[in-house]
Amino acid sequence: MTMSFTDRPEPAAAQQDRPQLQKAIDEIIDSGVTGVQLRVNGERGEWVGNAGVCELDGSAEPPVDGHGRIGSTTKTFAATLVLQLVAEGRIGLDDPAADHLPGFGLDRRITVRMLLQHTSGVFNFTGEYYDDGTFAPGIPATTAGREWVDNRFRTYRPQELVRFALSKPARFEPGTDWSYSNTNYVIARLLIEQVTGRPLAEVMQERILGPLNLTGTQLPETREEIPEPHSRAYYRYEEDGEQKTVDVTRQNPSWISTGGDMISTTRDLHTFISALMGGRLLPAPLLAEMCKPHPKIGYGLGVMVQETEDGGTVITHNGGIAGHAALMYSTPDGSTTLTALLNYVDDAAMSLAEAVRRTTQQLVEEVFSNGPARSASGPAEAAENLSTISV
Numbered sequence: 106m107t108m109s110f111t112d113r114p115e116p117a118a119a120q121q122d123r124p125q126l127q128k129a130i131d132e133i134i135d136s137g138v139t140g141v142q143l144r145v146n147g148e149r150g151e152w153v154g155n156a157g158v159c160e161l162d163g164s165a166e167p168p169v170d171g172h173g174r175i176g177s178t179t180k181t182f183a184a185t186l187v188l189q190l191v192a193e194g195r196i197g198l199d200d201p202a203a204d205h206l207p208g209f210g211l212d213r214r215i216t217v218r219m220l221l222q223h224t225s226g227v228f229n230f231t232g233e234y235y236d237d238g239t240f241a242p243g244i245p246a247t248t249a250g251r252e253w254v255d256n257r258f259r260t261y262r263p264q265e266l267v268r269f270a271l272s273k274p275a276r277f278e279p280g281t282d283w284s285y286s287n288t289n290y291v292i293a294r295l296l297i298e299q300v301t302g303r304p305l306a307e308v309m310q311e312r313i314l315g316p317l318n319l320t321g322t323q324l325p326e327t328r329e330e331i332p333e334p335h336s337r338a339y340y341r342y343e344e345d346g347e348q349k350t351v352d353v354t355r356q357n358p359s360w361i362s363t364g365g366d367m368i369s370t371t372r373d374l375h376t377f378i379s380a381l382m383g384g385r386l387l388p389a390p391l392l393a394e395m396c397k398p399h400p401k402i403g404y405g406l407g408v409m410v411q412e413t414e415d416g417g418t419v420i421t422h423n424g425g426i427a428g429h430a431a432l433m434y435s436t437p438d439g440s441t442t443l444t445a446l447l448n449y450v451d452d453a454a455m456s457l458a459e460a461v462r463r464t465t466q467q468l469v470e471e472v473f474s475n476g477p478a479r480s481a482s483g484p485a486e487a488a489e490n491l492s493t494i495s496v
Contacts, residue, residue, distance in 0.1 A: 108343045123152050129468040130156040130445075136460035138449045140167035144371035145472055146379065147441035153371075159336035159448065161350070168334040170372050172321060174358070175431035176365040176424025178374065184221050184407020185381060186297050186305075188391045189312055191217070195300050198394065205296050210271060214279040217296065220289040221406040222399055224388050227272035229286035230266045231364065235276075244269055246360035249453035250342040257356040257427070260327050262398035264292050266362055283401040287364030294363035305363065307444050317380055321370035327412060329355045331368055337447035338428025350450060356462050365426050374433045374444035382420055382439030396420055396437065413474035423465075427451050430461075434469060443472045
């Protein structure tokens with residue numbers, strides 16, 4: 106166990122001061138997760154701790170400020186960039202996305218807002234789960250089992266992912282329902298690049314990573330490695346009746362693109378979400394639009410909005426991608442934040458999803474309220490499940 110607490114130099118005193126935080130992440134390990142690193146910032150200062158191990162069959166603890174793949178927490182970064190362009194008048198939030206992206210055959214009823222809020226109806230290129238229990242598979246790199254393992258180093262272009270999705274039937278008419286689709290955010294990436302005339306990585310560096318000094322955060326594009334230090338990620342599947350566990354720390358994240366490809370640290374995620382909610386990245390009216398939840402699921406524009414049991418509000422977007430996951434929570438003013446990175450053994454059955462959801466909610470309860478946080482209008486499945494498909 107490693108921890109620190111600003112302005113309280115004695116580790117023992119820090120542990121005594123907030124033992125429930127350590128207890129909460131220990132319970133996440135008890136649920137089956139391999140390792141956790143947690144950072145909490147608020148009026149009581151900063152608390153940093155870890156639990157578990159950084160690799161299977163090892164004894165080393167997770168680095169307290171290590172790097173990890175953050176999955177769909179990437180979407181909050183991307184939405185912020187789009188809204189900055191809206192603030193500058195270069196994109197209209199209710200513009201048809203097709204006006205900025207000719208040549209894809211996008212339904213002209215799909216607006217920029219619908220992309221950011223997952224109300225476009227566009228097919229999810231990582232696979233679509235329907236209400237009747239049926240499943241329509243996505244691209245090969247998102248299928249389960251040995252096929253996913255064998256395809257994890259393949260390079261996909263964002264345009265390829267979008268064209269694949271648009272070749273499939275839409276889930277619903279634009280603006281008539283809500284359904285989480287990674288395709289929305291790959292279209293948003295292409296929109297940013299089209300409007301700025303520059304690669305997304307350059308725009309992200311100039312507008313967010315550089316100004317906030319997020320030196321531990323990157324868009325890896327097709328790069329397979331994670332910067333040191335980091336914990337290791339695993340994927341488990343069955344073949345010929347035998348369970349196999351594969352180290353999938355190295356992978357080419359182009360298969361998910363802006364749906365969930367970024368790498369970060371708990372420190373950088375804290376800096377980012379506190380700056381965003383604190384009004385440093387967006388003007389107040391657009392920040393309010395971002396945090397306005399959809400009535401069906403509580404999803405805003407790149408963030409989830411949750412109510413706490415005692416009537417408070419938490420802004421969040423978590424993500425999971427093939428054995429790595431990120432948690433990112435903040436009060437609406439950015440004054441209190443919770444950020445965490447997890448490493449675990451992923452599998453097609455998402456066997457850890459419910460246990461992690463439950464223990465994570467206990468952690469959020471400890472930090473933000475006297476009762477459990479809940480979605481403004483229902484469960485936050487899309488932001489909390491852990492699976493090979495980035496969520």
